[in-house]
Amino acid sequence: MVNKKIGILNLSNPVTRSVSSLVEKLKEGNNDVKVSPILHDANASPKEKADLFNQWIKEDLDFIFDVSGGDLANTTIPYIDAKAFRRSRTLFAGYSDLTCVLNRLALIRPVLLLQIANCTDPLHPCVVDRENVLGGNIRCFLKLAQTPFFPDCEGKTLFLESYSGNRYRIESYFAQLSMMGVFSKIDRLILGNFTELLDESDGKQHLERIARTYCRKPIEFDCRIGHQKDAYGLLLNYRKETS
Structure with a gap:
């Protein structure tokens, strides 16, 4: 990543x-x-944050890295200029709460699930590139439920991870996805790092039990992708919108 035009912003909470x-x-x-x-501005509105994103994609920056997280990313979705994003060549990357924005934009063209601030060498981030992948942080993926932007999961690979959440909270998320019919549609499930749960002595067993209770499709584990330092990125590339 050399001789590029790069933008750093926040579509979620102000960066502290x-x-x-x-x-x-x-x-x-x-x-x-x-x-x-407005990266650190606690009073910045969702529209102000999205307006800057829209401006930068119209300027065709090579990369836009969102370095925020928290709760507010979905508030910016109504203000994002999807047509401008479709015309641009900017690669957008974000993580955690940005999952909802990333999956909305991945309907148009590929985006990157990556927290660049967690990379020791941000000029050379490690990225997993798999075909037909959607998802990200399980809590923030569910923010798209019952919106026009929840992706069609048919035949896709679903990736899920979480920083917080004990086994009870994580199971509630899996139950919700199951009731939405997501697990019956996907071809494969990849589980990244569920940090709080896997910190428990029997966390891996609980995670596998939960996953296999609700999902009958093939399940893989890839803990390289998560909230930890030097976590790998993941390309989300299930483009659907064509006009």
Whole structure:
């Protein structure tokens, strides 16, 4: 990732940590790096955050990295310019709460499930590229339920992960996806790092039991993808909207 135009912004909660170290590392590749002027602004509206995203994709930046997380990403979805995103070549990357935005945009063209701020070497992030993948953070994926943007899961590979959540909370999410018919439609389920649950001594057994209770399709585990430092990214590439 050298000689590129890069933007750093937040579509979710205001960012409370400094991004200066990340910016300096990205600039080492002779990249032109822009940082959102409202990155840390607790009073920025969803429209203001989406307007900056729209502006940058119209400028055809090479990459836009969302470094935020929390709860507010779905509030920006109504203000995102889908037509401008379709025309642009910008690769958008985000993680965690951004799952809802990423899956909305992945209907148009591929996006990247990646928290660039967690990469020790952000110029060379590791990315898993698999065919026909959707999903991300399980809680934030469910934010799209009963909206026009919940993806058609038929024949797809579903990836799920979570930072927080004990076995009871995680099972409630799986039950919800099951009642929505998601697990009957997908071809395969990939489980990433369920951080809080897997920190328990018997967490892996609980996760596997929960997954196999609700999903009868082939299940894989790939803990390289999660909230941890130097986690791998995942390309979401199940494009549906064509006009």
